[in-house]
Amino acid sequence: xxxxxxxxxxxxxxxxxxxxxxxxxxxxxxxxxxxxxxxxxxxxxxxxxxxxxxxxxxxxxxxxxxxxxxxxxxxxxxxxxxxxxxxxxxxxxxxxxxxxxxxxxxxxxxxxxxxxxxxxxxxxxxxxxxxxxxxxxxxxxxxxxxxxxxxxxxxxxxxxxxxxxxxxxxxxxxxxxxxxxxxxxxxxxxxxxxxxxxxxxxxxxxxxxxxxxxxxxxxxxxxxxxxxxxxxxxxxxxxxxxxxxxxxxxxxxxxxxxxxxxxxxxxxxxxxxxxxxxxxxxxxxxxxxxxxxxxxxxxxxxxxxxxxxxxxxxxxxxxxxxxxxxxxxxxxxxxxxxxxxxxxxxxxxxxxxxxxxxxxxxxxxxxxxxxxxxxxxxxxxxxxxxxxxxxxxxxxxxxxxxxxxxxxxxxxxxxxxxxxxxxxxxxxxxxxxxxxxxxxxxxxxx
Ligand SMILES: Cc1ncc(COP(=O)(O)O)c(C=O)c1O
Numbered sequence: 001x002x003x004x005x006x007x008x009x010x011x012x013x014x015x016x017x018x019x020x021x022x023x024x025x026x027x028x029x030x031x032x033x034x035x036x037x038x039x040x041x042x043x044x045x046x047x048x049x050x051x052x053x054x055x056x057x058x059x060x061x062x063x064x065x066x067x068x069x070x071x072x073x074x075x076x077x078x079x080x081x082x083x084x085x086x087x088x089x090x091x092x093x094x095x096x097x098x099x100x101x102x103x104x105x106x107x108x109x110x111x112x113x114x115x116x117x118x119x120x121x122x123x124x125x126x127x128x129x130x131x132x133x134x135x136x137x138x139x140x141x142x143x144x145x146x147x148x149x150x151x152x153x154x155x156x157x158x159x160x161x162x163x164x165x166x167x168x169x170x171x172x173x174x175x176x177x178x179x180x181x182x183x184x185x186x187x188x189x190x191x192x193x194x195x196x197x198x199x200x201x202x203x204x205x206x207x208x209x210x211x212x213x214x215x216x217x218x219x220x221x222x223x224x225x226x227x228x229x230x231x232x233x234x235x236x237x238x239x240x241x242x243x244x245x246x247x248x249x250x251x252x253x254x255x256x257x258x259x260x261x262x263x264x265x266x267x268x269x270x271x272x273x274x275x276x277x278x279x280x281x282x283x284x285x286x287x288x289x290x291x292x293x294x295x296x297x298x299x300x301x302x303x304x305x306x307x308x309x310x311x312x313x314x315x316x317x318x319x320x321x322x323x324x325x326x327x328x329x330x331x332x333x334x335x336x337x338x339x340x341x342x343x344x345x346x347x348x349x350x351x352x353x354x355x356x357x358x359x360x361x362x363x364x365x366x367x368x369x370x371x372x373x374x375x376x377x378x379x380x381x382x383x384x385x386x387x388x389x390x391x392x393x394x395x396x397x398x399x400x401x402x403x404x405x406x407x408x409x410x411x412x413x414x415x416x417x418x419x420x421x422x423x424x425x426x427x428x429x430x431x432x433x434x435x436x437x438x439x440x441x442x443x444x445x446x
Pocket of ligand 1: 087088089090108112174243244245
């Protein structure tokens, strides 16, 4: 299927972004020429997925679509139990309602914003045990998504076991730049967790891209096929949350995969409460069918190679122009190091957001801030948090744009880079929500 996209003038974009309060989430999609806001739910479904949509079973309970999805999840991930949810954060809501309570500590490699928010909403602490190499965007490290095992072990030793309900490994790690976790690291995290008797869950939105990087970069995996790598990855976990809108290439959907029946039974109560009966959980039968097929589409080597090469194609064009980007390139997006791109903007004026606004004005390209606005305020002190990395993410939808679009995006960002010394003022917040503020924040120019 083909969708038209619309060009606009700089004058129009000046007016639209002002009206949107300098928040790119507030733009209408027809005010955007190339939309890199997210790779979530924005991919194009395949012919097989569309044909599956036609034969969805919409029975309230026990539909054949549910069983088709259950079979696909078992086949791809190895998990015996699963609960459907309408998207990834809903899976987090159900799982954390089951496992996390006030005062708990949840360590991980680097929690995604909705994961962190769901933990902090329960007055628990989300603790990042990121490897130091991930903070240096120039450093060539094959697995910047890895957990620092020393940091993790310290958390496990310093706190009572009852306070750590789970460890979360995000594959690939969105917050540190779509960076993969190695199989070795997953194995070691599992061993450490077993030693301390703490369960491990994967935030699995981009598990297939992670498997691709293992195949390409990790010793001993080049001859193993993607589906076997995926199986081994999940063999080190007790369960998973999934936003199916990424690597399962559907427009909406999610699920929880579980190894243990007792957790499944407890989580089922919250699934019924928040999502729907356990055999549909917020999804229609046709959506479950498309998702079941998408799990197979998304774990094809040829598809993954084409996708990740396209992301790298954009990354290479930017890198060759001298633009500071997280390196090696991530799986789903190119992350521009905004602090190095715009050194004249103080951190209090939201550097990555300023860069995203400039890119939109330049070429109608919509990226997203992964920086201090997204980091929210510290729930205890109420002060702004300034993460080490202040990034603008250019997320590439799956099976949607061509490499000519990549060239246009690169040209637009290069134009901004050439006039970067003239960009000296950023933005200030005029209105914000207490949690996940980046979605609705209102800003003005300083
Ligand atoms: C790593 C990760 N976890 C969880 C989520 C939340 O998923 P959803 O947007 O489907 O609620 C996302 C979404 O971008 C994500 O990237």
